Amino acid sequence: MSLKLEPNFHEPGKRYVRAFTPGDDFYESLIETHRDLSDEQSAMVNARLILLLANHVGDIAVLREAMQIARAGV
Amino acid sequence: MLRTYEYPKYPYRQPPEQKSGGTGRHRVVVVGAGPVGLAAAIDLAQSGVAVVLLDDDDTVSVGSRGVCYAKRTLEILDRIGVGDACVAKGVSWNVGRTFFRGAEVYKFKLLSQPDHKRPGMINLQQYYLEEYEVRRARELANLDLRFRNKVRAVAPRSDGVVLEVETPDGGYTLQADWLIVADGARSEIRRQLNLEVEGKVFSDRFLIADVLMKADYPTERWFWFDPPFHPGQSVLLHRQADNVWRIDFQLGWQADPDQEKRPDRVIPRIKAMLGEDRKFELEWVSVYTFQCRRMADFRQGRVLFAGDAAHQVSPFGARGANSGIQDADNLCWKLKLVMDGRAPDTLLDTYSEERGFAADENILNSTRSTDFMTPKSATSLNFRNAVLGLAGDHPFARALVNSGRLSVPTILTESRLNTPDAAAFGGDMLPGAPMDDAPIEEEGERSWLLDRVGNRFIALIFVDDPASVGPAQARAMAALASAPIPVEAVLVSPTGGAGPPGLRVWLDRAGRFAERYDTRAGTTYLVRPDQHVAARWRAFDAQAIGAALARATRNAEP
Numbered sequence: 046m047s048l049k050l051e052p053n054f055h056e057p058g059k060r061y062v063r064a065f066t067p068g069d070d071f072y073e074s075l076i077e078t079h080r081d082l083s084d085e086q087s088a089m090v091n092a093r094l095i096l097l098l099a100n101h102v103g104d105i106a107v108l109r110e111a112m113q114i115a116r117a118g119v
Numbered sequence: 120m121l122r123t124y125e126y127p128k129y130p131y132r133q134p135p136e137q138k139s140g141g142t143g144r145h146r147v148v149v150v151g152a153g154p155v156g157l158a159a160a161i162d163l164a165q166s167g168v169a170v171v172l173l174d175d176d177d178t179v180s181v182g183s184r185g186v187c188y189a190k191r192t193l194e195i196l197d198r199i200g201v202g203d204a205c206v207a208k209g210v211s212w213n214v215g216r217t218f219f220r221g222a223e224v225y226k227f228k229l230l231s232q233p234d235h236k237r238p239g240m241i242n243l244q245q246y247y248l249e250e251y252e253v254r255r256a257r258e259l260a261n262l263d264l265r266f267r268n269k270v271r272a273v274a275p276r277s278d279g280v281v282l283e284v285e286t287p288d289g290g291y292t293l294q295a296d297w298l299i300v301a302d303g304a305r306s307e308i309r310r311q312l313n314l315e316v317e318g319k320v321f322s323d324r325f326l327i328a329d330v331l332m333k334a335d336y337p338t339e340r341w342f343w344f345d346p347p348f349h350p351g352q353s354v355l356l357h358r359q360a361d362n363v364w365r366i367d368f369q370l371g372w373q374a375d376p377d378q379e380k381r382p383d384r385v386i387p388r389i390k391a392m393l394g395e396d397r398k399f400e401l402e403w404v405s406v407y408t409f410q411c412r413r414m415a416d417f418r419q420g421r422v423l424f425a426g427d428a429a430h431q432v433s434p435f436g437a438r439g440a441n442s443g444i445q446d447a448d449n450l451c452w453k454l455k456l457v458m459d460g461r462a463p464d465t466l467l468d469t470y471s472e473e474r475g476f477a478a479d480e481n482i483l484n485s486t487r488s489t490d491f492m493t494p495k496s497a498t499s500l501n502f503r504n505a506v507l508g509l510a511g512d513h514p515f516a517r518a519l520v521n522s523g524r525l526s527v528p529t530i531l532t533e534s535r536l537n538t539p540d541a542a543a544f545g546g547d548m549l550p551g552a553p554m555d556d557a558p559i560e561e562e563g564e565r566s567w568l569l570d571r572v573g574n575r576f577i578a579l580i581f582v583d584d585p586a587s588v589g590p591a592q593a594r595a596m597a598a599l600a601s602a603p604i605p606v607e608a609v610l611v612s613p614t615g616g617a618g619p620p621g622l623r624v625w626l627d628r629a630g631r632f633a634e635r636y637d638t639r640a641g642t643t644y645l646v647r648p649d650q651h652v653a654a655r656w657r658a659f660d661a662q663a664i665g666a667a668l669a670r671a672t673r674n675a676e677p
């Protein structure tokens with residue numbers, strides 16, 4: 046498997062009429078997760094989130110690809 | 120007066136009730152001749168209901184307000200007779216580009232499919248839209264449009280409403296069976312009736328400038344995040360009619376609105392954006408803050424709220440006037456059926472249900488856009504910039520870029536007026552959906568599906584060959600027209616040709632109807648007067664149509 050870079054957000058049982066909706070649903074939850082946190086707390090939440098998602102993905106080759114893209118151009 | 124536009128001054132005439140000292144009783148009074156009140160009054164008058172429309176002013180919308188009118192709104196404007204004027208004057212566009220700092224990161228197209236009568240969007244100054252609506256309103260003999268009639272007080276009764284109105288000649292009293300309130304975001308009537316609007320105000324200010332210039336930029340929507348000429352904020356550029364360009368500068372909450380409106384502040388901002396050499400003149404400048412909020416219920420007995428009075432959104436998505444005109448579209452046929460005694464009063468509750476559902480969707484999308492554009496914390500800003508930074512190379516990130524999810528109509532999936540599908544269908548024309556357009560032809564004359572449906576219930580029956588419809592079926596189809604709520608049956612066919620006597624035939628001349636409505640021989644759609652799908656089946660069944668019609672008008676509960 047290689048890293049997915051096409052839009053991939055979806056939720057079981059949901060039918061989307063507008064292509065932008067699933068991505069916007071995700072983004073809203075992401076921002077909501079950080080509501081009322083200090084910058085320091087937010088940084089910690091982000092770190093934990095990355096660890097959780099990385100374990101979920103599991104495939105270290107895929108994770109390396111993501112880490113590389115994330116780091117390039119910063 | 121603007122350089123490119125002279126505000127019309129409409130005549131005031133003393134109202135007959137005031138002259139005679141009597142209290143007139145009217146079937147419907149509409150308060151507010153903005154885009155929404157005008158649309159509602161025209162729609163009702165066209166359907167044969169006499170209407171009085173009251174407005175406190177004697178001209179159209181002043182200054183920079185609505186710009187973008189979406190395809191669905193244009194289709195409604197077509198139905199009320201102002202679509203052509205708006206499209207002829209407006210600037211049609213389909214492409215939007217988004218830039219981050221110096222570079223383009225995302226480009227979208229509003230309408231990817233061909234064969235729709237109307238474009239994805241037109242840009243037109245709001246005063247033109249209102250001017251064309253007023254012109255149409257004044258053509259209708261049963262529409263009594265009264266300028267400089269300010270509603271002072273409203274007293275709801277169980278069987279109607281009493282209004283106190285003020286004119287240059289003093290006050291008078293009016294009675295109405297039904298009142299439509301379209302008096303705008305600051306609705307005085309809403310306040311008087313102690314009705315709340317709930318939601319949030321965004322702590323941000325925007326400088327909205329209309330600029331007259333000759334420029335050969337393409338007719339596209341351009342949106343910048345953090346551009347070099349306005350660092351840290353966003354900017355939006357839009358072309359309108361008459362070479363007037365709309366520029367929105369995000370200013371931040373700290374900005375002083377009075378200072379920012381001064382030409383010596385505005386002009387350098389514009390020069391930084393357009394370059395020192397570009398010649399331009401300022402048409403209008405204002406500073407706004409925006410909010411997203413709605414009333415809990417758009418109906419209070421015999422008082423019905425529509426447009427900004429009922430709900431407000433931030434303009435990034437152009438969902439304000441667009442959704443308000445869709446309110447009028449939803450309300451008028453229901454009100455007429457109730458007034459004519461052909462549907463129970465509870466049909467009007469579904470106006471609030473359906474348009475409240477749409478308002479929630481509009482508020483959700485406008486709020487998300489505003490949150491993306493104006494991040495509220497360092498973390499949000501980081502995520503936003505991360506998305507923009509990845510968007511140039513990676514499609515998934517482009518899909519997350521939110522510079523405004525532009526007005527598309529709500530599919531009323533949750534409506535109790537829909538009859539759920541009993542068979543499987545592909546595509547988007549599910550019960551509750553506003554209809555997609557398609558090119559058709561009738562007796563050799565080319566036209567568009569949406570120009571032919573609306574204003575009444577219609578059953579569209581797809582047949583391979585109209586001549587093959589047997590006489591008994593043809594009679595059953597034609598008989599729908601003589602029900603208490605008539606349904607006109609129309610055959611739609613890929614081959615055209617004559618059908619049985621008494622039935623119209625529409626040729627699906629580009630095959631788009633078959634494609635968009637996922638039809639097979641026998642597929643039947645029941646369509647509401649507001650061009651929304653009420654029900655659909657795989658075979659024609661007069662009884663099923665009767666049941667769906669009763670459900671769509673609340674003459675029967677499921």
Ligand SMILES: Cc1cc2nc3c(=O)[nH]c(=O)nc-3n(C[C@H](O)[C@H](O)[C@H](O)COP(=O)(O)OP(=O)(O)OC[C@H]3O[C@@H](n4cnc5c(N)ncnc54)[C@H](O)[C@@H]3O)c2cc1C
Pocket residue numbers: 150151152153154155156173174175176180183184185186187188245268269270271301302303304307308327407425426427428434437438439440441442443
């Ligand atoms: C900067 C900006 C950009 C926008 N861009 C867009 C866009 O691109 N697309 C879009 O769809 N929308 C846009 N909007 C929103 C749009 O302008 C509003 O949604 C629209 O005007 C609402 O129409 P309305 O008829 O409900 O109310 P209004 O236009 O506010 O009309 C209300 C009318 O009622 C009258 N009135 C008020 N009180 C009384 C009274 N007591 N008695 C008699 N008459 C009364 C007023 O004089 C007025 O004529 C924008 C708004 C702003 C500010």
